[in-house]
Amino acid sequence: MVLNDQDYQLIAEIQGGLPLCSHPYAEIGQRIGLDEATVIERIQAMVDSGVIKRLGIVVRHHELGYTANAMVVWDVPDQRLDEVGEKLGSLDCITLCYQRPRRLPDWPYNLFCMIHGQERGKVLGYIDQLVSSQGLDDIPHKVLFSGRRFKQRGARYQ
Amino acid sequence: MTEALDAIDRAILNRYQGDFPICSRPYQEAAQTLGISEEELIKRLQRMLENRQLSRFGPMYHAERLGGGLSLCAMRIPEAQFDKVADQVNAFPEVAHNYARDHRFNMWFVLATETPERIDSVLQEIEQQTGFPVYNMPKKKEFFIGLKFEV
Structure with a gap:
């Protein structure tokens, strides 16, 4: 979809969150001079076109007890990338799965996925299990657990 | 965790990490699909936001489709300088989140x-300020x- 100035205003207005009141879209409209029907129509169009990936709750994994947050990186031969990426993406415990560029010679890994769990031991056990069940023994991987988290916020748009 | 979640909180979280009605x-x-009242749903969302169990309640944008840039970046920082560099990096408003990880x-x-286009210039500014690639x-x-992220 082509976004107009009004859309960008709407995008900026709701980026921090929807108002928690019984007519949130009317409330947003009031702030930026649009009627409720227009706000609903534009937000729906953004969801339909994928400008808004999801509308709803964004959780804080850490505060929900998911403190073992592992980034698992794989050095996958290029010709197997799609096969392995699709396999990993389909597993329940994996919350993101991306191809990214290698940064040779320092960084050989080209497939990244995230696993959130409550304990490191369990997450590692799960990774061992998926390596053997998915036939990934010959693909080098590394597990990078997160330590301190310095900053977490959504991207800002103006 | 600040406060335990009960069965209704979990149902809310598991149902509405997307697909919030428009x-x-x-x-x-x-609230109807969850079998609670509108008022109760609003109250519970408010409490979970205040307890910081939720990061936000609203849209998650597709940065590229908004015309923006998005990238994951990594640095290798000696332990002794880590905190100082973390402060320098976090001071950039373009840094959305930042995690330490156990690796080189x-x-x-x-x-x-x-x-x-702005990605490259911010990267250069970070390299200049911190002295690390x-x-x-x-x-x-x-x-x-x-x-979904099931709780």
Whole structure:
């Protein structure tokens, strides 16, 4: 979809969150001079076109007890990338799965996925299990657990 | 965790990490599918936001489709200088989040900029200020994932 100035205003207005009141879209409209029907129509169009990936709750994994947050990186031969990426993406415990560029010679890994769990031991056990069940023994991987988290916020748009 | 979640909180979290209704009274519609009142749903969301169990309640944008830039970046920082560099990096408003990880590449952050071109200039500014190289690893392809993070 082509976004107009009004859309960008709407995008900026709701980026921090929807108002928690019984007519949130009317409330947003009031702030930026649009009627409720227009706000609903534009937000729906953004969801339909994928400008808004999801509308709803964004959780804080850490505060929900998911403190073992592992980034698992794989050095996958290029010709197997799609096969392995699709396999990993389909597993329940994996919350993101991306191809990214290698940064040779320092960084050989080209497939990244995230696993959130409550304990490191369990997450590692799960990774061992998926390596053997998915036939990934010959693909080098590394597990990078997160330590301190310095900053977490959504991207800002103006 | 600040406060335990009960069965209703979990039902809310598991149901509405997406697909929030877009209609005149969305909380009422959502509450109905959960079997609670509109008022109770609003109160519970408010409490979970205040307890910081939720990061936000609203849209998650597709940065590239908004015309913005998005990238994952990594740095290798000696332990002794780590805190200082973390402060320098976090001071950039374009740094959306930043995690320490247990690897030689020990600092990982996400850059979100208003235009794709701006990614490179922010990277250069970070390199100049910190004196360490930044490894830029933008997404090349996204594999399909189910939506939910189950609690």
